[in-house]
Amino acid sequence: MGDPGERCGMDMGLLKVFLAVAEEGSISKAAQSLNYVQSNVTARIQQLEQELKTPLFYRHSRGITLTSAGQTFMEYTVRILKLLDEAKQAVLDSPVPKGSITVGSDTTAAVRLPAILSAYRVCYPDVEVHLQVGRAGELIDSVLQHTVHGAFLDGPVEHPEIVQELLIHERIGLVIPDTMDYQGIRSVHDKTLLMLNSECLYRSRLEKWLAEEGGRLGKVMEFGTMEGLLGCVKAGIGYAVLPLSYFTRMNVTEGIRIYPFPEKYAEVPTVFIRRRDLYMTSAFREFIEELKAGLPEAVSGADMTADTAAEL
Structure with missing residues (x-):
């Protein structure tokens, strides 16, 4: 065991710097996006690599790219920052829905959403709703990476971290x-x-x-x-x-x-999925209720047994 007095220097600010560099693929561009001086960003990345005792980026003439260790660390960084954001939402959540939610949908399922989104906005004008349209694989990744709260997809999704909230035939x-x-x-x-x-x-x-x-x-x-x-x-x-x-x-x-x-x-079943561990804000809970009201044929995901999903 290490010295209990030894302090870990890996704070949220350092993780945000790392994520900005990874996403931009450039120290200078990350510095601009963060409004930091370039030398500060460079020093923070060096600090992180020294602390982890492994290089996180390959340096080359076109910029920088993640090493395999860097890619792994980025995946955890995204999850940590999203969990921190969820923790803030949980603390600040109120019985009256507010804030924002992001919902994903494939192109065909998106036809059902305008009426539901319109009704939801009338009831909860203080909630900003974003719609992300994409392919099934992309939307599943977005749900798993916490970039969308939930998504409409064709067919049941079998994943240990995902629950199916609604089912539409x-x-x-x-x-x-x-x-x-x-x-x-x-x-x-x-x-x-x-x-x-x-x-x-x-x-x-x-x-x-x-x-x-x-x-x-x-x-x-x-x-x-x-x-x-x-x-x-x-x-x-x-x-x-x-x-x-x-x-x-x-x-x-x-x-x-x-x-x-x-x-x-x-x-063909269309399911509405979300992460199993997602914190359900009042805004998202009410969105689910609006879905149930707007889709009379929808059933609760809790009613979907493993056998039922397999049959579909």
């Missing part, structure tokens, strides 16, 4: 250009599938339906936006699989036709 449909002669699922055999996320459950449902009818999946093209995807469907470049709720809510039908999936393949 989306019904999906085949979206084809209105110029296509549709004679059943074999009509898209070997044609190009256009998707926002090629790894989502929509694709696996389609593959099962195709296999049942003796067809097979053709090429797959990914898109970053719903507008771009639908534009290419209308142009006859390919077809898509999307939730029916998007079309009923957005009233987008020009140039396309929509055919619901067979009942046994039609439902």
